[in-house]
Amino acid sequence: MLELIHSIVNSEEHIDLHQFLHQLRWQNKSYLLRNDILDAFNDYCKSLQKPESFRNTSQVSKLIYHTQEIILENETCCLVVRPRIGHQQVFHIAEDLQVEPMSVQELLDLRDRFVNRFHPNEGGIFEIDFHPFYDYSPVIRDFKNIGKGVQFLNHYLSSKLQESQQLQEKLFKFLSLHNYNGTKLLINQHIQNHQQLSQQIKLALDFLNSYSPTTPYTEFRFELQDKGFEAGWGNTAGRIQESLELLDGLIDSPDHQTLETFLSRIPMIFHIVLVSLHGWFGQEGVLGRPDTGGQVVYVLDQAKNLEQQLKEDITLAGLDILNVQPKVIILSRLIPNSDGTRCNQRLEKVYGTKNVWILRVPFREFNRKLTQNWISRFEIWPYLETYTIDAEKELLAEFNGKPDLVIGNYSDGNLVAFLLARRLKITQCNIAHALEKSKYLFSNLYWQDLEEKYHFSLQYTADLIAMNAANFIISSTYQEIVGTPESAGQYESYKCFTMPELYHVVDGIELFSPKFNLVPPGVNESYFFPYTKTDERFYSECDRLENLLFNLEDPNLVYGKLDNPNKQPIFSMGRLDRIKNLTGLAECFGKSEELQERCNLILVAGKLRIEDSADHEEASEIEKLYRIIEQYNLHGKIRWLGVRLSKSDSGETYRLIADCQGIFVQPALFEAFGLTVLEAMISGLPTFATQFGGPSEIIQNGINGFYINPTRLEEMAQVILEFVNKCDHNPDYWLRVSQQAIDRVLKNYTWKIHTARLLSLARIYGFWNYTSKENLQDLYRYLETIFHLVFKPRAQKLLAQHIQR
Template sequence: MMRPQSPRYIVLISIHGLIRSQNLELGRDADTGGQTKYVVELAAALAQHPDIEQVDLITKQIIDPKVSADYGQPCELINEKANIIRISAGIDDYIPKEELWDYLDNFADNTLTYLNHQPRLPDLIHSHYADAGYVGIRLANHLGIPLFHTGHSLGRSKRKRLLASGIKGEVIENRYHLTRRINAEEETLASATRVITSTQQEIQGQYAQYDFYHPENMRVIPPGTDLQCFYPATGDEWQGSVWQKLSVFLKEPRKPIILALSRLDQRKNILGLVRAFGTSPSLQQQANLVVFSGTRDDPRDLSSNAQAIFTELLWAIDRYNLYGKVAYPKFLSSQEIGELYRLASLSQGVFVNPALTEPFGLTLIEAAASGLPIVATEDGGPVDILKNCQNGYLVNPLEPQDIAAKISKILGDAQRWRKFSQQGIHNVRRAYTWQSHVERYMEVVQSILNRTESRQELAIARRPALYHQGAIVSTIDQNLVGDPVALQELVTLLNQHRKEIAFCIATGRRLDAALKVLREHNIPQPDVLMTSLGTEIYYAPQLTPDRAWSNHINYLWNRQRVVDLLGDLPGLELQPKPFQSAFKISYFYDPAIAPSVEELKRILFKNDQTVNVMFSFGQYLDVVPIRASKGYGLRWFAEQWEIPLNRILTVGGSGADEDMMLGNSLSVVVKNRHREELSDLNNIQPIYFSEKEFAAGILDGLDHYDFFELCRATGQNHD
């Protein structure tokens, strides 16, 4: 790396929250999370670099009796070369970041005054979060110096999460001022010389939602981990408290440990790991499985979704007769988590992250630092981590055989295990410490300041609206899938319009099964997945479940009562477990001997079961809550995302798709599905029946409605 002509002066800006050099009040409120810890540690670590003269971490001055007087001090030393500088924003009170927008120009002016009174101007400004980006743009442009930016979280992603929690768009705007935040983020992306992220997935999955997305100006610099907490085994772990907690579960507790740590969340796919272990007798001979899924006292106190996953976990243990082979402790302290990693390493085990998607994967770094080889999902941050650490294998999280085979491959070869263990320990110290973070950071800084690299200029215009102008909603089987050539043409078109038109899947499949088919056919992850006949809704990029939708459809739903009422009727047979879900009961239906669908409805209604009964393909019968269906899910999503139904194109064919395609949406039936349950609607509903098959029929439907031009024109009129 080329040495600088003189040591550098760097300014970090992080405005909101409570920032001081010691005793950070992490978790006090929503503004005192990981960002405050990150910027203080970054400032301290940068100051240790020999090419740094001074680091100023600039934040808002707070003079408020509700918080410590520390936050009112104009200057605080972090170390001999790093300071926390507190600048007035024109209001002394400690207020939430959402209320700071009206004071940011005051803060920028006062910060400019401070910088102009320094012996020299900074070489670079690095803003953290959207509010600091707003200020950083103004300072960098006025002073003519480069601007780096780190988003930490993004407004577009947050809006999707808030909508998924059930908060209405108008309430979100009034409470969080997301329009101002997103506009500030767009302006920052358009102006920043470099955007610093933690993973490549963050670039592709989150920043790609923005108009001024320009990946050539983005650099991945992974965060550091605390090597004081996570380090190789010492040998004492066999006598520790964790060993005692695991021993009560296991017949042969000295076997190697297959370790997984995660929340009880469907996206974490712990059941996929249990299935991989349970269906592999050889793996059960090699090792024990240990799953820690968070502290619990009484499982009945867990959320309904967590309860459902925990119940399925217990069922899977019973189904595969894994008693004495699986441990699932109720409680581990933060100190014991490090001990758990070391114990697994001492046993010559493996750490597994089988998540359907994983934004970063901090547990993988902790495991690697502890000497554990890893097996991890090929979706998201683990790709970067495995590339850097070279200490394990990536797997398809939807293929239990792949998971089992890769674990067994490590456990069955002592030489490979030692190689992966040593490489993990070494490469975490190389790539995932604060020292390694700062070394990479300074390489990026010097490349800009020494002019060996420049910012790639972009010619991108803002789209007319902040959010999607329309949506395409399709089922999978016999619509998307069936013609690979037409599918590829459709995927190209979807990618071209991804920022204006949402891509959605509505399917009877469960989430894991739907994702498996999409990946097999190289179909990009949808913005929205409505699975299990619309009873579950997930939002990209992190497959965030819509909890508000789950609460909404739970109204009057009594799953066990429905199963009991239909259990003894002829011609009805429950489908296998993978086709069932918390809000969907699926049967094989034999019309020759079973009661009619209308009779089944009468039986259920007569017994006070207000449900939706769906019949499709002449042989499948599904029962879901009365408030649930693909059509209800579509309208819920449309309302949450503020997309009019007449700008949503739906593609289906079976009876389960009917209410999704009726009403004001623009609907298409492709030729190969003309003879299915929706054929009668040709006379009563203006559905377009294409003469082309599979994805070619969808393309034909888009042309028929001139869909993209319609959305563009109505979007402009709406603005």
């Protein structure tokens, strides 16, 4: 980018760059983000009547396109440029267009000055820099491969196995470690080193050739033990032969595919902890309460399917003879004043499972007025260290030993996962779901102004600790990590930032680390399945739900009576908050008379009355929705259901809309993933979803769904109308998009795919962690230093405030 800027400065275009920067100084803003910059550039081009070629292909336009921030200071400006995904450059441009690169430290100092929090005469500021700690680890080079960490790691490990006798010995020792409740697995004392292992594998393979592939392991178990091989290789002669051939190949001529397939078979995961700490966590009566929703649904579905996958893996490994029983525990918080929910129960079995439990551990009673009740996710930080100590004891008792894997959810759960993993020396996986830092603009810059309400200094410090400590990180989408060519990702926002007067993050996360992996969640196929599966549908509920959707007149449940219930339905379902933007969809519908003539709008959106909501933002959106209905006179054309549907009702509702050849619209201003998008698509509904965030990776535009820009309402209406018109001219068009939506989900977004991939990752990163653990100690000490010197004092300060309440 420096070459591009120099090229501009040394060409006729330097006049345009100079005039554009000069024009920016006359605006009210001194800190411009990308959208501001693009708008200002369009205004500049319009005011000077610049040709289209200049706007789109000039060198100045290319620079503007890649500029993420412009900070104006005195007669100079700073350009933060993102030439490609995962990379950032910073330049200082003087009034006379003299250009100099700026260091990260200089950029952070400038941002501090912008908010008047810079004190150069009072010494330096604590700098956090994780870059040196990734020197031990291989790093992905091509940004297109970010999120494919395990593939990269397998290539790296297999090449090292080929080169290093030491790593082969580590593989032997790793296989020798495994046991279940004290019973040896895989390799016994008859094999003492990796050379002997290679010899015995060949003897075992010759022995297995005399058996039919379907011969049960129990028929030759003791003969294999004499050769040094215990249970865990397979349940039949054929399966064991496959496993030993894979290992033989790894020893003689390792390759990445063999390594992944082999490590994915190792029986090393039996007991799993899922940490979902904040909010009301339960199976009934919790959805719709503060800090719950998609997280509860996700974790419950994940836990159930992990148990099922573990059972399958245990059977295939031949461990039924040892009566190996998997166990999954969802670790959450016990809330004594549980308001009619089961959140005051220590232990609750998860429905439809054999050995999946919700284990609730209380916060210690520092102030019973607080700790006896639910505490907001923004306020729980002072309790997490003592909670971890108490939870560790409870988990050891429930598992009768250590778990094998801990999976954190959200910032608080990931911090507890880090603390548990350090204490128990087990593999740690992080799932962020959504990082708050991306939601609140400039929240790190103005953290002191927001601290009393949000305590971002604690949350962002916890995020930095947990994401760098994790052995592997699961992301639902590529964008979650590094965004798009136009915008930075959620994790990328932690790469470089300042918390003025607290610390500077010079390098907060290695985005090219192989710890990042894309493993999107699945859709629960027990409730959400195609409308065409007539033999599986809940027809006993159809009449009730159909009446609710189209005809029922009950002011407590429904607002709006449809003049013509037979019109094609436009359907949406979600929370009434600003980001979900259901009011934006209503306004889009209101602005398009043609849409109103052709379709009805049906919304399932929580509450109908302002007085029923304790959430300020929800109350504001309720008021806004009523205002839109009146403004555009939508009476008879819109139906608003103030209900919260169960999973089974939600699934049948999607299918009833599909029966009417309706469509589903997800109009969020930003969506980290988009579970409702999956639910609608697998039901067979042509789906229109926001282009901002995860849905743009789920949907293939124009094939199995459609992108919409929720900030451009007329354009959004036009996209929907084009589909409706195509369906009129070609009745098979709706059916084609519907079937392609179903196929897309079944191929890529099932819980079976998710859990199999997650357990494969846990095994592979478990091996990687074992082979590189000596190199990780410096990182862990650094993380503990940040925890004890930054996080803990601030948490104790907040606790002191809680005690006084």
